Amino acid sequence: MKSKGLTRKRKKIDRNPRVKHREKYRKALAKRKSRVQEFKEGPQAKYGGESSGFRAGIIRSTALN
Numbered sequence: 089m090k091s092k093g094l095t096r097k098r099k100k101i102d103r104n105p106r107v108k109h110r111e112k113y114r115k116a117l118a119k120r121k122s123r124v125q126e127f128k129e130g131p132q133a134k135y136g137g138e139s140s141g142f143r144a145g146i147i148r149s150t151a152l153n
Contacts, residue, residue, distance in 0.1 A: 101108050 101111055
């Protein structure tokens with residue numbers, strides 16, 4: 089056993105670099121999942137149009153006269 093002298097107390101995760109990087113990667117994945125949408129392979133459902141149709145005659149805007 090080596091004489092380490094006065095050393096600061098480290099967290100359990102900091103003592104094992106492999107575990108620390110694994111935890112770091114897990115956190116990074118969680119952050120990425122909130123930012124980037126997961127890619128879905130295979131055919132996607134195509135847009136089938138408006139199910140109830142839309143009314144061409146209706147105007148919902150306000151005239152600024």
